[in-house]
Amino acid sequence: MKLSFRKLSLRFILRIFFAALFLIPLVWIMMASLRPQGTPLSASFGFTDGISLQNFSRMWNLVPMGKYTWNSLLVVGLALPLTLITSSWAGFSISQLSLRSQRRWVLLSLAVLMVPSIALWSSRFILYKALGWHNTIWALIAPAWMGTSPFYILMFYRAFKRIPSEIYASARLDGAGVLTIWWQIALPLVRPTAIGVGILSFIVYWGDFISPLLYLQSEEKYTLAIALQLLEQMGRSDWSLLMSAALYMSAIPIILFLFVQPFLNTSD
Amino acid sequence: MLFKVFKKTSYTRKLYFLLIPYTLGVLLLVIFPGILSFTLAFFRYDALSSPLWVGNLNFILAYTDELFLLSVQNSISLVLLPVPIRVLGAFLMARLMQKKGPFLNWLRASIFLPSIIPAPAYALAWLWILNPLFGPVNIILHALRLALPGWFANPNWAKPALIFMSLWQIGEGFLISLAALSDMPEELEDAAYIDGASSGKMFWLITLPIMFPMLLLLSFRDIILSLQESLTTILLTTNGGPYYSTYILPLFIYEQGFDLLSFGIASAAMWSLYILSGLIIFVLYSLFGKEGISITDETFLS
Numbered sequence: 245m246k247l248s249f250r251k252l253s254l255r256f257i258l259r260i261f262f263a264a265l266f267l268i269p270l271v272w273i274m275m276a277s278l279r280p281q282g283t284p285l286s287a288s289f290g291f292t293d294g295i296s297l298q299n300f301s302r303m304w305n306l307v308p309m310g311k312y313t314w315n316s317l318l319v320v321g322l323a324l325p326l327t328l329i330t331s332s333w334a335g336f337s338i339s340q341l342s343l344r345s346q347r348r349w350v351l352l353s354l355a356v357l358m359v360p361s362i363a364l365w366s367s368r369f370i371l372y373k374a375l376g377w378h379n380t381i382w383a384l385i386a387p388a389w390m391g392t393s394p395f396y397i398l399m400f401y402r403a404f405k406r407i408p409s410e411i412y413a414s415a416r417l418d419g420a421g422v423l424t425i426w427w428q429i430a431l432p433l434v435r436p437t438a439i440g441v442g443i444l445s446f447i448v449y450w451g452d453f454i455s456p457l458l459y460l461q462s463e464e465k466y467t468l469a470i471a472l473q474l475l476e477q478m479g480r481s482d483w484s485l486l487m488s489a490a491l492y493m494s495a496i497p498i499i500l501f502l503f504v505q506p507f508l509n510t511s512d
Numbered sequence: 513m514l515f516k517v518f519k520k521t522s523y524t525r526k527l528y529f530l531l532i533p534y535t536l537g538v539l540l541l542v543i544f545p546g547i548l549s550f551t552l553a554f555f556r557y558d559a560l561s562s563p564l565w566v567g568n569l570n571f572i573l574a575y576t577d578e579l580f581l582l583s584v585q586n587s588i589s590l591v592l593l594p595v596p597i598r599v600l601g602a603f604l605m606a607r608l609m610q611k612k613g614p615f616l617n618w619l620r621a622s623i624f625l626p627s628i629i630p631a632p633a634y635a636l637a638w639l640w641i642l643n644p645l646f647g648p649v650n651i652i653l654h655a656l657r658l659a660l661p662g663w664f665a666n667p668n669w670a671k672p673a674l675i676f677m678s679l680w681q682i683g684e685g686f687l688i689s690l691a692a693l694s695d696m697p698e699e700l701e702d703a704a705y706i707d708g709a710s711s712g713k714m715f716w717l718i719t720l721p722i723m724f725p726m727l728l729l730l731s732f733r734d735i736i737l738s739l740q741e742s743l744t745t746i747l748l749t750t751n752g753g754p755y756y757s758t759y760i761l762p763l764f765i766y767e768q769g770f771d772l773l774s775f776g777i778a779s780a781a782m783w784s785l786y787i788l789s790g791l792i793i794f795v796l797y798s799l800f801g802k803e804g805i806s807i808t809d810e811t812f813l814s
Contacts, residue, residue: 256613262605263622269680270625272648273637334534337527349531354732356538358789359546360740362765363782366775367545390537395733397534399688402726403695422526436691444684451630454744472632483640490633497628502621 270494276487299488306478306485307471309492315381316468317496320449323385323392327445328438331391335400336426340412350401353394365458372459383459384452384467392448396441403437404430439507443500450497468493550786553779560773570780580781582756583764584788586671590760591738591792594675599731602685603723607715610693620690627683635748638677639664667757670750674742674758685730692726693719724805732793739789761785 280296303309338349368386372378377386391397407430415425431438453469460466466474475482475489553570555563574580609620626634641647642663650660663673696719743762746752752759761781769778800806 255608255611258608259613259616259619262608263619266626266680267622269629269634269637269641272641273629273633276637276640330533330537333530337530340527341524352538354793355790356542357733358736358786358793359542360762360765360782360785362740362743362762362769363549363779363786364542364545366769367548368541370548371540371545386541387537390534390541394538395729398729402692402729406695416523422523422530426530434695436694440687440691443687447628453630453632469630469632472630476632483636486633486636490630490636493633494625494629498621498625501624501628502617505620505624506617 273487273490273494276483277491279484281482281484296484299484300492302485303475303489303492307474309468309471311464312466312468312471313496315465316450319381319384319467320446322381323388323449324442324445326385326388327392327396328442330389331396331441332400332431332434332438333426334391334397335402336404336430338397338401339404339407340409346401350398353398357394361454365454369458378459379461379465381465384455385449388445388449392445396445399437399441400434403434407433435507439504443497443504446500447497450493549779550782551779552775553783555776557775558773559775566776570774570776571783574777574780574784577764577777579756579759580761580764580784583759583761584784586757586759587739587761587785587788590671590674590742590758591735594678595731595734595738597675598679598682599685599727599734601679602682602730603689603727605682605686606689606693607719610690623686624683626680627686631744632748634677634681635745638673639749642673642677664750665754667753667755670754670757674745674749677745678738678742685734688726688730689723692723696722724800728796728800728805731796735792735796736789739785761788 277299278296279299281298281302338346341349369378372383372386375382377383387393411429412425415429420428451469452467453473456465456467456470457473460470472486472489472493475486479485552563554565554567556566556570557563605623609616609623613619629637642649644650644660644662644665647663650663653660661669661672663669740762742760743766746758746760746763747766750758752763762785765778765781765785768774768781797806
């Protein structure tokens with residue numbers, strides 16, 4: 245598709261403008277994290293109080309950041325593949341049922357999605373205790389067994405539904421089973437959706453601070469989200485320290501996103 | 513043994529096998545715990561003594577509480593205004609960032625980045641950005657000689673401030689729109705282009721209608737999220753104030769349950785939250801269904 249140079253550059257300017265606009269909160273966190281300890285909120289934009297990298301070393305001294313980072317990575321490393329398998333299985337399966345069953349499963353998924361998470365906090369606590377998952381990593385990754393969120397199932401469902409049914413039919417004639425068709429034919433065709441679900445569920449488990457707060461007791465099992473809470477309890481007015489921790493915690497998903505997002509495109 | 517059974521069954525039966533983890537997970541992690549908390553609405557329960565049957569007393573107590581009615585109003589206004597802006601904004605951003613261009617990966621990443629920032633960090637950053645005296649927004653407004661809003665400190669401005677900060681976190685919608693747009697076969701647009709359709713016309717007549725089911729799904733998701741998850745942000749920023757201007761229904765539930773230990777009243781309010789989200793979604797579902805748009809739509813391909 246050809247485009248005139250003028251149109252291309254107008255689009256480019258618009259892209260730069262919105263990208264800059266969306267970067268504001270992160271830039272603000274970065275600037276704040278570089279301020280020396282104890283400097284108050286300032287009306288000035290620059291670094292009139294100087295720049296300091298001290299906050300990052302202070303953070304490592306105050307809480308065992310290395311251990312918490314490892315724990316967070318472990319949770320995501322287990323929950324993410326599990327989420328991708330269960331949610332794509334469900335989406336794949338629903339997309340090939342009869343239209344009536346499809347509608348039923350979609351409505352059921354929406355009804356489940358609507359259950360307020362606050363309604364599940366205390367009853368899941370009882371459940372995990374009964375199952376022996378309390379104070380273990382299994383309590384944090386349990387939602388991955390149901391694909392983390394019915395929303396991801398619906399996303400996969402929409403994507404798989406776009407694949408023409410003839411493709412499945414011819415694969416079945418060649419003697420391919422359900423799992424072969426799912427893994428070798430359907431999944432590669434919806435790669436953008438799969439990567440999207442992967443990124444979204446990464447953020448869910450990485451940033452989750454409710455589950456570790458409710459279901460973990462031993463400090464050595466805490467995740468990074470709890471580290472941020474711990475630092476906040478130590479001093480809510482210590483802005484530069486909190487912002488450093490926030491920056492550190494955001495860095496890993498940001499790097500991951502930069503790494504995988506070229507694969508979000510199948511066309512062009 | 514199990515494998516042999518699996519091999520013998522028909523294709524459709526096997527499809528249902530793939531639904532087992534999802535079904536079991538939903539039953540165990542959502543439906544059973546959900547039933548447990550929702551039945552508490554008919555009991556007097558404070559987590560210390562055993563539950564006592566009280567019929568519909570909790571519902572009466574909740575519905576006669578002025579704070580309850582206020583929280584429902586606040587919740588509704590914090591959904592109706594931001595959701596259309598967020599969904600449409602996310603889609604238009606995805607459209608803007610769809611085609612190839614210089615630095616595209618970086619530009620896309622910057623739209624998504626605010627959504628990666630953990631909630632506590634994000635809330636703290638915005639408390640500073642929208643600080644009435646020292647925040648950059650008001651400094652710029654002051655330089656432009658415009659009126660200075662009080663943001664989180666002013667009951668009239670606290671809701672707009674919350675909506676404002678939510679507009680930066682549209683990464684999920686952006687990502688899904690991007691994926692949906694690139695799942696769309698390119699030949700379709702090319703064909704229309706060859707037929708002489710202008711790019712604007714193409715967008716309204718071809719791209720948007722194909723995207724409608726996805727946008728509808730995104731709106732449902734955003735309505736539910738705005739109704740529930742906004743609790744975290746509010747706990748970290750305004751805590752319902754000033755003068756209860758951001759006191760939402762989940763906060764009412766939270767305070768009844770975890771502060772006052774009236775789990776029965778909290779559960780009665782959960783019913784209203786569930787019914788409220790169901791009602792909004794039902795109205796949208798049937799409204800769009802009349803226009804022939806639904807999530808289960810057969811698309812142009814099948």
